[in-house]
Amino acid sequence: MTDLRGKTLAGTFFHAPVLGTLEVLEDALVEIDKAGRIATVIRSGDPRHEGARIAASMAGTLVTLPAGCYVIPGFVDLHIHAPQYPQLGKALHVPLEIWLRHTFPLEARYADAAFARKAYEMLVADLLANGTTTALYFATIHQEATRLLVDICLEKGQRALVGKVAMDNPQECPDFYRDASTEAGLQGTRSLIEYVRTHPANEGGLVHPVVTPRFVPSCTDAMLEGLGVIARECGCHVQTHCSESDWEHGYVLARHGVTDAECLDGFGLLTRQSILAHANLINADDMARIVTRGSGVAHCPLSNAYFSNAAFPLRAALAKGVRVGLGTDISGGPSASMLDACRMAVVTSRMLESGVDPALPPETRGRPSSRIDIRDAFHLATAAGGDALELPVGRFAPGCHFDAVLVDTTAPNGTIRLFEELDEPEDILAKIVYTASRANLAEIWVAGRRVAGAG
């Protein structure tokens, strides 16, 4: 199967446009226009179904899925440190503030454009093969390497949001890895925005620029203030870390006397286009503030297990109306798969609900009503991620980009095992999210264009 632009795809589709519900579009037709957007979704009982199928067949534009194949929306990864890919699976035995001392020398290597190209090409190819069709990236402080990441996403066809990392605080950033000055950091941010927006290969708007203060500790107040102004003037997305660990949360309280969320808000960095990574230690006021501003949270359950000192209160945040999606947090999280992020989100929520210390009585061990299920995780990894970024992706609906993954449950080297006589459609989706591996992800499309796949 190749390019689906201008084609009609016939088959069974799973998506979760609303938290708590899974929609199975059994034997549906999805018409994709020439620009790779979904034009119509026609369900099997719809009176237009037969006519549309015959018309597409006669026009030679009908593509019918083989038995055992299902289409799901592509994953939206809300938090990735692109330069940390070579470190995936390393140095996870130390706390965040020590781990950063391993990480900064690696990120500093991206002054070398050849090294950057090698690592970024590998990362983008792997993420696409894992079904990540939209990625929100922290790059490094370097202009050339960050531009390369933009180029590579455009070349390989990944929808991406890319930020040049801003970090100018000499107290928290080493001499070898810091913006040369506040002004240089701000200017670098402006020039990356300009680069992305005027890139000749980006006329379709596949890649977006992002204002990226690394986190409060790494930035001076002047930097945070300047970035707030740029975000407002340029109408850009913003990404940063927020109340991730006890150390980081405590640092901001000590320096500013307020929480991360309040501090970032004061600098104009909490907007409807902001994504706050982690947010594990936010309090009720922070949540209310984040909801009022319409900012999103990138819940990174795998990395949180290593660095956060607490579990993100996901259910509480969702109940309050916080826009939450999922992130891998490469390489704080040692997996480049959003399927792993889904699995870990479920596990974390279950552990938060029941608690983890067997020395405590069951009644006080955990936090009741904290669990999510695999359908919820699937929603967070797809539609909710798109919503948090305000991008029309993550669901099969007219007007949305056709960013999707073809899952072949019969792939011989895959890991999904279905039993026709036992498995209902909901079971099939659950088995996909819980047990699929890369060999099952047969085709990956972004805007209808085939960009990767094991098939």
Ligand SMILES: Nc1nc2[nH]cnc2c(=O)[nH]1
């Ligand atoms: N997980 C994580 N937290 C951070 N806080 C500041 N920088 C980082 C980073 O690279 N990873």
